[in-house]
Structure formats: structure tokens, C-alpha cells
Amino acid sequence: DIRMTQSPSSLSASVGDRVTITCRASQSISTYLNWYQQKPGKAPKLLIYAASNLQSGVPSRFSGSASGTDFTLTISSLQPEDFATYYCQQSYSKPVTFGQGTRLDIK
Amino acid sequence: DVQLVESGGGLVKPEGSLRLSCEASGFTFRSYTMHWVRQAPGKGLEWVSSISSISTYIYYADAVKGRFTISRDNAKNSLFLQMNSLRAEDTALYYCARDIGYGGDSPLFDIWGQGTMVTVSS
DSSP, rough: OOOOEEEESEEETTTTTOOEEEEEEOOOOTTOOEEEEEEEEEESEEEEEETEEOOOOOOTTEEEEEEEEEEEEESOOOOGGGGGGEEEOOOOSSSSSOOOEEEEOOO | HHHHHEOOOOOETOOOOOEEEEEEESSSSGGGGEEEEETTTSSOEEEEOOOOOOOOOOEEEETTTTTEEEEEGGTTTEEEEOOOOOOOGGGEEEEEEEEEEOOSOOOEEEEEOOEEEEEEEE
């Protein structure tokens, strides 16, 4: 199975900050990497697919990039509604695997 | 509105069985591969199983293979997960999710239900 490792596991930031979350795959997955946001008590929400494509309706302050087996999710200017847990997911091979999550808290 | 609504969760003893359902509305259910994804309390997301649009292709995570069975009824816009021989480690919130896919067979979950909680405990 492909192992997805996110860093950091948790992060504290302030409204207006620029934040970057990293996800590393244990082997090459091309750009078959997706990002989800999950708020407490809610289902995950798709943010970015294929490493850098913004899902319809997602604010443009979210962006994704890839370099080899390393992937980043960037929030350019944190808004109050962005405080949540973020997961990466690889869709390159079965079984689908997720990162362990990055919890983004208010500083 | 595009929606998925799970049901059937509850408290069950170890080695017991439970059948989860997921009712879809607002989209052409029969056109999509569907998945079950679970989340243990305070933990991350774990893919469980998937079934293609006309049930041709079915896959399971190793952790549930031989114990869980996924199925669907396209006439009733419904997805199911039959869970047998349940263990404490199966305790989780079970989500059904729609797969819009891209680049061929690359699962991408765009619509999720609210989840149904399964607790395995004596």
C-alpha cells in the first residue's frame, strides 16, 4: 500500500497568515493526489484534485502543488472558516490511502 | 440537491452483524462508482470498500476482506454494506461517498454523506 505522510500533524496560525501543509507519498503517484477539508462533526469536503486543480466552489486562496513525491496545500490568507483538519489522499493505486491529517488551529 | 444519507449504524457486540444503507438523491446514482470510508473516533480517514456503477468491480480493504460485503440497488438508488464478524477495531463513523474519478480509475470523492456510527462493544 502507498503510505501518505502529512506534516505537520498540527499547526497554529492566525487569520491572514499564509499556511502550507505538506503530504509525502511513499512512492511515485504522479499527480494523483487530492486534498480534503474536514470540520468537527462534518463530512470531508473536496478542495483540490489532481494535485493542483481547484474543486468548483472552493475559494481561490486554496492552492496545491507537486514536486516529485511531495505535495503541498497552501492557504494564502487564512480565514476564520479555514480552521479545520486537512487530509491528503492518493488515487494512483488501490487501495486508496489517506494521510493522517493536519489539524489547523487558531493561534 | 445532491445528497447521500446513511443509516443502519448502532451498538453491536463483537462477532455481531450490521447492515448499513446509503440512499442517494439528486443525481443519476447508477452512473457512479460508490465507496464506503470510515473514521474511528478522533482518528483519520480509512477507505473500506468500493463498487462500480453496475457492480462489475468490487474492492475491499484488507482489514475488512472476508467480513464485509458491499452491494447496491440502482433501482432504489441505494448502497449497502453488510458487516459480519464485527470487531472492536471496526468502531467508526461510516461514510458513503460518490466517486467522480479522473484520469481513468482514480477515485475522487466529491459528495459525502453525514455518516452513520457503528460501535462494537460488549
